[in-house]
Amino acid sequence: MTTPSTEPGLRLTVLVGECDTWHHRPVFAEIVHRAHRAGLAGASAFRGIEGFGASAMIHTQRLLSLSEDLPVAVVIVDTEAKVRAFLPVIAELTGDGPVTLDACEIVRPGPASGERDSGDRP
Template sequence: MKEEFQGRMLRIHFGEDDKWQGKSLHEAILTKCQELNIAEAIVFRGIEGYGAGSRIRRTSHFSKDAPIQVSIVDTEEQIARLIPFLDAVVEEGVVASSTVEAIRYSRTKS
């Protein structure tokens, strides 16, 4: 099945060491996305970068604080339901938001 819709994409940038309630921040965000039935959420692990605190984040032998990006796509309404959670859990980072034309493909059961 193919569904086309105008949606919103969030890109959430933070560090690999960031936690929420004892687990990785990216895991907490993905879990919340699943609870809200968000259409798409993917975690990307970067090689090197910096963000809100201007501190270089990288993976090395001495540090495992790589930059992380969580990319999320769904309707405006679904994304709006996620924002209060992000407000509560993201302590340092950047959330970029943009309008997108999305196509969702899914398997239909016969």
């Protein structure tokens, strides 16, 4: 079995509200689609069940609450250079919204089980 290789990467997390929009489109969707067009390795949007932001108002998914503006975290992972090059897009879409960058390792799987890599040929 081949051990997966790793390389240094950068994880970008953008926190937005579910109701935040950019030209009548949800900001979280705009970020994911722009990341895709930019050729980034991956982007996902995760809907929170409870949270608060700059307004200090708590938004929750609990049955007794009618809040629909739940928090959404958009997470993008790629090489540091590619993620940093994408930061101006995030600034355009979110203004002063919270954005974090975290160093990470990107795991690249080896050949599928049963396959040989070029070094194993007889």
